[in-house]
Each structure stands twice: as structure tokens, then as C-alpha cells.
Amino acid sequence: MVRDKETIAAISTPMGEGAIGIVRISGVYAFDIAGKVFRDPSGQRKRKLRPWGVRYGSIVDCRTGEYIDEVLAVAMPAPYSFTREDIVEFNCHGGTGVLTKVLETVIKCGARLAEPGEFTKRAFLAGRIDLSQAEAVIDVIRAKTDSARRLSLENLKGGLSSKVSMIRESVLGLLAHIEAAIDFPQEDIEVLEIQDMAEQAGEVISGLNSLINLGKSSRIYRDGVSVVLAGKPNVGKSSLFNVLIGKQRAIVTHIPGTTRDIIDDWTTIKGVPVRLVDTAGMRKTEDLVEKLGVEAANRQAEAADLVIVVIDGSCPVDDEDKDTLFRTVDKPGIIAINKCDLGVKVNENNIPPYAGVKKIIQVSARTGEGIDELEKALGELATTEIKDAGDNPVMVNLRQLEALENAMRSMEDALNILNSIKTTDLAAIDIQESLFWLDQITGRSASDDLMDKIFGEFCIGK
Numbered sequence: 001m002v003r004d005k006e007t008i009a010a011i012s013t014p015m016g017e018g019a020i021g022i023v024r025i026s027g028v029y030a031f032d033i034a035g036k037v038f039r040d041p042s043g044q045r046k047r048k049l050r051p052w053g054v055r056y057g058s059i060v061d062c063r064t065g066e067y068i069d070e071v072l073a074v075a076m077p078a079p080y081s082f083t084r085e086d087i088v089e090f091n092c093h094g095g096t097g098v099l100t101k102v103l104e105t106v107i108k109c110g111a112r113l114a115e116p117g118e119f120t121k122r123a124f125l126a127g128r129i130d131l132s133q134a135e136a137v138i139d140v141i142r143a144k145t146d147s148a149r150r151l152s153l154e155n156l157k158g159g160l161s162s163k164v165s166m167i168r169e170s171v172l173g174l175l176a177h178i179e180a181a182i183d184f185p186q187e188d189i190e191v192l193e194i195q196d197m198a199e200q201a202g203e204v205i206s207g208l209n210s211l212i213n214l215g216k217s218s219r220i221y222r223d224g225v226s227v228v229l230a231g232k233p234n235v236g237k238s239s240l241f242n243v244l245i246g247k248q249r250a251i252v253t254h255i256p257g258t259t260r261d262i263i264d265d266w267t268t269i270k271g272v273p274v275r276l277v278d279t280a281g282m283r284k285t286e287d288l289v290e291k292l293g294v295e296a297a298n299r300q301a302e303a304a305d306l307v308i309v310v311i312d313g314s315c316p317v318d319d320e321d322k323d324t325l326f327r328t329v330d331k332p333g334i335i336a337i338n339k340c341d342l343g344v345k346v347n348e349n350n351i352p353p354y355a356g357v358k359k360i361i362q363v364s365a366r367t368g369e370g371i372d373e374l375e376k377a378l379g380e381l382a383t384t385e386i387k388d389a390g391d392n393p394v395m396v397n398l399r400q401l402e403a404l405e406n407a408m409r410s411m412e413d414a415l416n417i418l419n420s421i422k423t424t425d426l427a428a429i430d431i432q433e434s435l436f437w438l439d440q441i442t443g444r445s446a447s448d449d450l451m452d453k454i455f456g457e458f459c460i461g462k
């Protein structure tokens with residue numbers, strides 16, 4: 001693999017004001033270039049970098065000698081760096097003007113501005129990390145909750161890669177057997193061998209299947225759980241929405257039909273990111289805008305992971321309540337009997353036939369009564385979904401999931417051939433294809449286009 005010999009540089013911290021901002025340089029000329037701009041604190045004398053150490057000094061413009069900033073310089077010689085190349089990082093004052101000026105002078109001295117994700121791409125091309133680990137770098141940066149952070153770090157350390165490698169080993173073993181059978185077709189034990197091969201293919205399929213399921217159920221760590229508040233108008237959905245997200249986001253009035261559109265916001269329950277959705281009150285209406293709102297509410301409730309059906313506890317359950325309960329009967333969730341501060345007139349015994357397996361909880365958005373219990377029950381429902389991921393959840397993104405599914409399909413095709421036609425050479429083609437898909441995950445068989453797509457998602461400087 002031809003390594004890019006150009007030395008690259010970028011501002012690696014977000015733009016804006018901060019105590020510190022970092023300009024990073026990576027490549028064979030990183031030390032040379034840094035040497036041209038790094039001076040002692042007075043800016044007068046050249047200063048040597050200290051490998052594996054931090055050195056206090058300054059940056060000057062390499063052409064005019066103008067003093068630019070007071071910095072700390074960190075030098076990381078190859079190959080013990082993120083990119084496996086020589087890296088220098090200047091810890092500057094964290095202002096856009098300062099950082100841009102430092103970067104400019106570094107570029108004047110021979111570095112090239114890095115492309116988005118180019119540092120990580122170099123780490124990948126140098127074999128320091130594989131593609132799934134590179135993708136985990138983005139996930140770690142984007143992780144909004146502790147559990148997402150933990151799982152992405154696990155993948156950064158090679159969690160997904162090692163699981164894929166284990167399956168890959170079995171596929172390779174199977175391929176070796178098949179190729180031996182193709183090369184020595186006269187062996188009279190072939191029938192037995194084909195049975196063994198089919199068994200091995202079956203094991204690979206079940207390994208892939210459980211990894212796919214693990215990945216699917218762990219997706220909520222990454223994407224969060226969607227929870228929709230549904231119910232007839234005026235029962236207090238928007239009031240509960242505001243209480244649960246902890247701010248006055250949705251408009252609340254005593255007029256039924258206040259909420260017309262979908263309102264959503266993020267909150268965290270038991271470490272799980274939750275996208276809470278407030279909807280228009282569900283009722284039959286001739287008002288065009290409201291009608292569209294109700295349709296949108298139904299679609300949201302259908303698509304959600306969990307639903308909170310809100311009922312006004314201060315009056316008996318009516319047909320409109322029953323209608324919402326019916327629509328959401330198959331959806332896991334909770335029934336919140338709201339406005340319990342006004343006294344509860346709802347007979348809970350009338351609800352179960354329409355409730356599915358939903359728990360009933362009395363709450364008051366006004367006084368806060370029962371909200372703790374509601375949150376706890378929501379958290380439990382969310383974590384039940386997580387528990388389905390087993391004790392060893394693993395984060396799998398959509399691209400990786402697709403590759404796993406393709407690998408499984410190819411292996412299923414191979415198994416069908418082994419079982420029915422009982423010819424090894426045709427099965428070998430599908431097994432090769434299965435291997436190709438597995439290698440897409442780690443990047444062994446990744447095309448330039450795919451890499452551009454993945455690294456293009458990174459910010460510049462990472």
C-alpha cells in the first residue's frame with residue numbers, strides 16, 4: 001500500500017474560544033516543519049522538540065519571524081503515534097485567530113492542510129486500526145451518553161473486529177476444506193466431507209446471526225429509544241412532555257387541539273438516550289391542519305419503540321381514549337392516568353382489555369406526583385430492550401450490519417448448494433463472497449470510494 005508522503009496539518013480542536021486549541025502536524029517532515037516555527041518562550045532562539053515530552057516555547061512566523069503565540073509542543077516520533085508517523089502537536093491559546101495563524105505558518109513551512117479524517121485514515125492505512133475501529137473513533141466523539149461512549153470505546157479497542165475475525169477464521173477454514181476437495185476430487189470421502197462442510201457453514205451462519213441480533217438490539221445505545229406521547233386532546237400530553245424533558249418546550253393551553261405538529265426532544269433515562277415525541281391529540285376532526293397533525297401522530301406512534309398513552313384521570317374513560325388504546329395495543333409502553341391531583345374518576349379495571357401489556361401509572365404533570373414512577377418504568381422498559389442484547393452488547397452501525405447480513409446471505413446460499421446440489425466448487429464462490437463482506441467490515445476489502453465515504457464523515461483535524 002503506497003503511503004501518502006505529504007506531511008499534513010490541521011486544527012484538531014473545535015473552532016471557537018477555549019483555554020487551549022491544538023494544531024496537529026503528521027508526516028515525515030513533521031519535526032522539520034515544527035522546527036522552523038518553534039522557538040524558546042522569548043521567540044528569539046530556535047528550540048528543539050523533546051521526543052515523548054512536552055516543551056514550553058513559542059511559535060513564530062517562519063518567514064517574517066513575527067511572534068504568534070506562546071505554546072506547549074508535544075512530539076511523538078513514529079511509529080509510536082496515532083498515525084504511526086512523526087506527530088507534533090502545538091497546544092496554543094484556544095482562539096480562532098491564533099489557531100488559524102499557527103496553522104498558516106505551519107503550512108507555509110511545507111505542510112498540507114489535512115482532509116477530513118485524514119489523520120485517522122493514515123492510522124488505518126498504517127495498519128494501526130482497522131476500518132471498524134476507525135468508525136468507532138467517530139462514535140466515541142459523537143457519543144452523547146455514558147453507555148454509547150463505553151460501547152464505542154470497546155469497538156475502538158477492537159471489540160467488533162475480534163468478533164468478526166473469529167467468524168472469518170471459520171470461513172477461511174471452511175474455504176480451505178472446500179478448496180482441498182476441489183483440488184483432490186478423487187477422494188472417496190467427499191460425501192462425508194460435504195456434510196461436515198455444511199455443518200461448518202451452519203455454524204458460521206448461526207455466529208453471524210447472533211452478531212446481527214446483538215448489533216440490532218444494541219442500536220438503541222447509539223440511536224436511542226423513541227417514546228411517543230399519545231392520547232386524545234387536552235389530557236396533558238404536552239404538559240407531561242415538558243415535565244419529562246425538564247423544560248417548557250411544548251405549548252400548553254386548556255384548549256383541546258393545541259398541539260398540531262410533532263414536537264420532539266432528547267433526554268436520558270438510565271443512560272439510554274430517549275427521543276421523546278409530543279403529538280397532536282387523537283380525535284376525528286374536520287379541521288385540515290389538525291387532521292394532518294392527527295395523521296402524523298398515528299404514524300409516530302406506529303414507528304415508536306415505546307408509547308405513553310395519556311388519559312385524563314379526572315373523567316371516565318371514553319371512546320376516544322379507547323381508540324388510542326386500541327391503536328397502540330401491540331406497542332410496549334405505559335398508560336399514564338394524568339391529572340390525578342384532581343381526583344381519579346377513571347376505573348382502572350376497565351382499561352386492561354385495551355391495554356396490551358402496558359403498566360398503568362397515576363401521575364400529575366401539575367404536581368409532579370407519580371413522575372418518578374413513570375420515569376422508572378420507562379427506564380425499565382428501555383433497559384429491557386437493552387438486556388435483550390445480552391451481557392455483551394456490541395455496537396454495529398448500519399454499514400456494518402448490512403455487510404454482516406450480506407455475509408450471512410452468501411453463506412446461506414453456500415449451505416443450500418452443499419445440501420442440495422452437493423457440489424463444492426459452486427459453494428466456494430458463495431463462501432468467497434461471504435468472506436468479501438466480512439472483510440468490508442474491517443476494511444481488508446474496502447474500496448477507495450468506501451473509505452472516502454467513511455473518512456469524509458470525520459471533522460478536519462481528526
Ligand SMILES: Nc1nc2c(ncn2[C@@H]2O[C@H](COP(=O)(O)OP(=O)(O)OP(=O)(O)O)[C@@H](O)[C@H]2O)c(=O)[nH]1
Pocket residue numbers: 231232233234235236237238239240251252253254255256257258259260279280281282338339340341342363364365366367
Ligand atoms: N390539574 C391538572 N391539569 C393538568 C395536568 N396536566 C395538564 N393539565 C392541564 O390540562 C390542559 C391541557 O394540557 P396539555 O398539556 O396542553 O394537553 P395536551 O394533551 O397536550 O392537549 P392537546 O395538545 O390539545 O392534544 C392544560 O390546561 C393543562 O394545564 C395535571 O396533571 N393536572
Ligand SMILES: [Mg+2]
Pocket residue numbers: 237238239250251252258259279280281
Ligand atoms: Mg399538546
